[in-house]
Amino acid sequence: MGRNIATEQTMPLPPLSERHVDPHSYPDGVAFFDGQYLPMSQAKISVLDWGFLHSDATYDTVHVWDGRFFRLDLHLDRFFGGLQKLRMAIPLDRDGVAEILHNCVALSGHRAAYVEMLCTRGASPTFSRDPRQAINRFMAFAVPFGSVANAEQLRRGLNVAVSDKVRIPPASIDPSIKNYHWLDLVRGLYDAYDRGAETALILDFNGNVAEGPGFNVFCVKDGKLSTPAIGVLPGITRRTVFDLCSEAGLSATAADVSVAALKAADEVFITSTAGGIMPVTVIDGIPVADGKVGAITSRLMALYWQRHEDPAWSSPVSYT
Numbered sequence: 485m486g487r488n489i490a491t492e493q494t495m496p497l498p499p500l501s502e503r504h505v506d507p508h509s510y511p512d513g514v515a516f517f518d519g520q521y522l523p524m525s526q527a528k529i530s531v532l533d534w535g536f537l538h539s540d541a542t543y544d545t546v547h548v549w550d551g552r553f554f555r556l557d558l559h560l561d562r563f564f565g566g567l568q569k570l571r572m573a574i575p576l577d578r579d580g581v582a583e584i585l586h587n588c589v590a591l592s593g594h595r596a597a598y599v600e601m602l603c604t605r606g607a608s609p610t611f612s613r614d615p616r617q618a619i620n621r622f623m624a625f626a627v628p629f630g631s632v633a634n635a636e637q638l639r640r641g642l643n644v645a646v647s648d649k650v651r652i653p654p655a656s657i658d659p660s661i662k663n664y665h666w667l668d669l670v671r672g673l674y675d676a677y678d679r680g681a682e683t684a685l686i687l688d689f690n691g692n693v694a695e696g697p698g699f700n701v702f703c704v705k706d707g708k709l710s711t712p713a714i715g716v717l718p719g720i721t722r723r724t725v726f727d728l729c730s731e732a733g734l735s736a737t738a739a740d741v742s743v744a745a746l747k748a749a750d751e752v753f754i755t756s757t758a759g760g761i762m763p764v765t766v767i768d769g770i771p772v773a774d775g776k777v778g779a780i781t782s783r784l785m786a787l788y789w790q791r792h793e794d795p796a797w798s799s800p801v802s803y804t
C-alpha cells in the first residue's frame with residue numbers, strides 16, 4: 485500500500501464569510517446574444533428558457549491558444565451534430581457560427597480564451613409545454629482560458645477520487661450530444677472533496693470508469709493506452725490523443741476500463757479542452773505507480789501543445 489497523500493495535497497477553501505466575491509461580477513469577456521456583442525455581465529437569459537428550466541440545451545467549447553483556435557472544425561461538427569439530434573435549428577451555418585466565435589475572441593482581446601457556442605431550446609411566448617413551440621436561442625462567448633488543472637497540478641499531477649456515482653447512461657442521453665446534465669458529475673465532485681481529492685471520476689452503468697466533470701480519462705499500461713469506450717462524451721482532446729498516438733506509433737484503444745485497471749496503471753491522465761492533457765498521480769489516496777508524472781504523459785503533453793502552432797490543426801484569430 486502506498487502512503488495516503490490525499491490530505492497533504494489539497495487546500496481547503498476559506499469559509500464563505502471570508503470570501504469577498506461580488507455575486508454580480510463575471511469574467512472579462514464578450515458574448516454574442518440576440519444579434520449583439522455584449523460584455524459578459526450583460527449576457528442574460530430568461531428564467532423561462534428551457535435551457536435553464538430543463539437543461540434542454542447543447543453546447544461546445546473550443547479554445548484559443550496564443551491567438552489561434554485549436555481544431556475548430558471538429559468542435560463545429562460536434563455542435564451541429566448535437567443541434568440536429570436535439571431537433572434544434574439556428575439561423576446560422578458553420579461559417580456564420582465560426583465568424584461569431586472569431587468576433588467574440590477578437591473583441592475580447594484574449595489571446596488565450598475559452599470559447600463557448602451554445603443553443604438552448606428557448607421559451608415559447610405562451611409558456612407552452614410543447615418543445616416544438618419554443619424559439620431556439622443561439623449564444624456564444626469568449627472568456628479567459630481556464631484549465632481543470634492549475635499550474636502546480638500540471639507539474640505534480642492531480643489527486644483524483646473515484647466516486648460511486650454513475651454517469652447518466654447513453655440510453656437516456658446520447659453522450660455525443662454535449663450537454664449540461666452534470667448532477668452526477670457534481671455529486672461525484674463533492675464525494676471527491678469529502679475525501680480530500682481535487683477532482684473526481686465517476687462510473688458507467690456497468691461499474692467501469694466513465695469520465696469526470698469536464699474531462700475524459702486515459703490509462704497507460706505496458707506502453708499501451710486505453711480510454712473508456714461507452715457512456716462518455718467523445719472529447720475532441722481524447723480524439724487528439726488518438727491522433728497523436730497514431731502519429732507517434734503508440735497503441736491507443738477505446739475499451740472498458742475497470743477501476744482496478746485504472747489503479748494498476750503505469751500512468752493516468754485526463755483530457756479536456758479546458759487544460760489539454762493533464763496528469764493524474766494519485767487515485768483514492770494511493771500514488772499511481774511511483775507517483776510521478778509518466779514519460780508517455782509528458783511526451784503527449786508536449787506534442788499536444790506543439791500542435792497548436794500547426795496550421796493543419798489551428799487557425800489564427802484576426803485581432804485588428
Ligand code: PLP
Nearest residue numbers: 698699700717719720721756757
Ligand atoms: N467529458 C465531459 C462530460 C465534458 O464536459 C468534456 C468537456 O467539457 C469532456 C469530456 C472533454 O471533451 P473535450 O476534450 O472535447 O473538451
